[in-house]
Amino acid sequence: MKLTYSVIYFALIFTLVGCTVFAKRSSRPSRGAVAWVETSLIIPILGNLIIVLSDIGILTLIGHYLYFLGVNSVLLALVNFTNVHCTGIGNGTQKPTVMYILLFVDTVQLLLNPIFEHAFVLETVTDNGNTSFIITAGFGRIFHRIIDYVIMISVILIFALASVRTPRIYRDRFTVLLFSMTAIALMQTYYIFSESNYDRPVIAYGFFGLVLFYFAIIYRPLRLLDQMLSSIVSDLSDAFYVFDASGRCVWANEQGCKLVGYSGTNYEEVNAELIGMFGSPSESEGRISRVAVGTEENIRFFSLEEKQVKGPNGKYNGSYLRIRDVTVEEHALQDRDKRIGLISLEAYKDALTGVGNIASYNNKVAEINQQLENGPVEFAVVMVDMNDLKQINDQCGHKEGDIYIKGCCQMICDAFNHSPVFRIGGDEFVVILRGQDYTARHQNVKALRAAFEDSFEQTEKDPWFRYSASVGLSESSSADKTFEPVFKRADQAMYNEKKMFKFLHGSYRS
Structure with a gap:
């Protein structure tokens, strides 16, 4: 059993390291937040790996500290990721300061445990000549779990709200993460009551890191729409852009990428280039305007057609922008x-x-x-x-x-x-x-x-x-x-x- 868990933990650690490096090199705006989550997930997994492999009390104690502090690190990174990933979905603008403070307080009280032993104590148990270690929980560990559950439930509720408010075609990047976090919370609850020696939910942490990495960095929910739009507008000489409800560019045709000088596939970076060339988008439901770009010697004129798209219930789902060069x-x-x-x-x-x-x-x-x-x-x-x-x-x-x-x-x-x-x-x-x-x-x-x-x-x-x-x-x-x-x-x-x-x-x- 120890060998099996050790192999799994090693595999997850190396995989998460790879995800961290890849996320850092990504051009996505959320790359920093994703890399933080991936790195944080390594800590509790490493702590459990030490607990599984160690027959020495001090190493086992270190493993437990890495696990408890690592969970706080994961939640801190997850709160930051939620703040970045869900930006623009609701009307809120405040930072999650309260959550940061709660995690800071919990981390401090865990760090004070070697002095006061108020959170947990490591005890040696001998059974048929075999020595093992168990921890006796104190009120500090109960406080730790309460804080963790409060923050985890808050994050789940935010993702649930985002899943409801975001347009259907863009919804799965929230719902999949929502279900993953809910499953982890349920597994963690089961682990607490089952008093298992090995923290099986930590394995779920690792797989959650992979899911989060895929949906935040790699996954693009509009691949079918890409193909459809490419087929429709590929022959157009006009630049064409599609934006989601939060104003992020989620698709651009080849002419659109050329116009702003962009050659990647992460269309979110197109927004800044468009604003630099043509100014901020209109807040009206539709507008046709002409804009001059460049110096007087090399001035070019463009016709901009902006149109909002709403669902049958009148809910704003996004917009599109069509730009035509009308210099001649x-x-x-x-x-x-x-x-x-x-x-x-x-x-x-x-x-x-x-x-x-x-x-x-x-x-x-x-x-x-x-x-x-x-x-x-x-x-x-x-x-x-x-x-x-x-x-x-x-x-x-x-x-x-x-x-x-x-x-x-x-x-x-x-x-x-x-x-x-x-x-x-x-x-x-x-x-x-x-x-x-x-x-x-x-x-x-x-x-x-x-x-x-x-x-x-x-x-x-x-x-x-x-x-x-x-x-x-x-x-x-x-x-x-x-x-x-x-x-x-x-x-x-x-x-x-x-x-x-x-x-x-x-x-x-x-």
């Missing part, structure tokens, strides 16, 4: 906008300034409204209203007023040289921002305001060369179903700025 389309769109908004067709060109007129503007609004029918569209509106044009016309003449209009228009075009500019009234201009100008909208609006302020303060110049205008900016949101609400917000922002201008400078120039 965006450049064509910008060229078209410039042609229509600036110098193309005479019917759509403002005669004085050369920018788009009201007809061109209405066409652009209709185009955006049509896009909005298919979902949210990312754009911004800049409303510009020249200050004191009427006074310049009345006091200086309409020729000077035209000079003033063209000068203000040129400053607007310089600020937004990648977007169409429209003159929709005598002193009113609208700029519709997409792509690169949308990304830099706040910087460009700030620069335009500063340029108008600097020009206005040049009092040595004639009034019609001191360009000034009030500027308002508004971005689209997921709640906007048409262009009109965005325009109204920009118009209101411009109006508020104009009131401040009149309060500071009045309606007449010096």
Whole structure:
């Protein structure tokens, strides 16, 4: 019997050492927590191995200490693993500090046992000339078992909650560990009441370590889904990503991996690359947006389609992200906008300034409204209203007023040289921002305001060369179903700025 247990313990120890090394080399985010559990499981198994093989009292005592302290080490590592493995399943954010404190207190009282002998005492028993050792339990060992059971049951309950809350397709990575821990707890309870000489549950600890290693490091619950999705999207040029309910990437096609420069199979690391390139994911149920990536010389444009997936009961199960490179389309769109908004067709060109007129503007609004029918569209509106044009016309003449209009228009075009500019009234201009100008909208609006302020303060110049205008900016949101609400917000922002201008400078120039 001793030989059989010894062989099993040796095999489990070497296997757990291998699992520890492999886990450390893994790219999984939970690799550190898994390696800690695997290493901790070696300690109680080693303690039992010493107990089985030893005929010397002091070695047997050391084996018992390794076992009891090793169990605490296992539970400490298991609490840490649970905190890492189940992150994002519930709404809790607190660390398991209470569990850490309980284990620390129990460990201290076990370490004090050589002094007070309050936990257990090793006794020698002779039967027919054969010497063996047994331990007599004290209140410290009872306290030790109570702490262990409290923590083990808490961990089991957390995994039970995770098994219920996680989507079905991802559930087995929790349920298998849940059943394994429950089985170990039951075996441990049976061992306590059966008073077996050899701690058979320790063997179960070893097999639990193998199960945990497999499901936390190697196992991927979406292998069938991998094959299905690969077959469906393999011919697509778009990058495609699938996320679970906690926001972790669980699958990406070949184009998706290439886009973020990733060549592994642990898709969880893709999240950080995507956020670095395109920002944090949307919290809305669905969104279509365009994002500019790179420097101005090597800028690329991408269309992002994000969609949440919910079950029949309305429970959020995950999401997918489809990314398409639209650089060529965006450049064509910008060229078209410039042609229509600036110098193309005479019917759509403002005669004085050369920018788009009201007809061109209405066409652009209709185009955006049509896009909005298919979902949210990312754009911004800049409303510009020249200050004191009427006074310049009345006091200086309409020729000077035209000079003033063209000068203000040129400053607007310089600020937004990648977007169409429209003159929709005598002193009113609208700029519709997409792509690169949308990304830099706040910087460009700030620069335009500063340029108008600097020009206005040049009092040595004639009034019609001191360009000034009030500027308002508004971005689209997921709640906007048409262009009109965005325009109204920009118009209101411009109006508020104009009131401040009149309060500071009045309606007449010096």
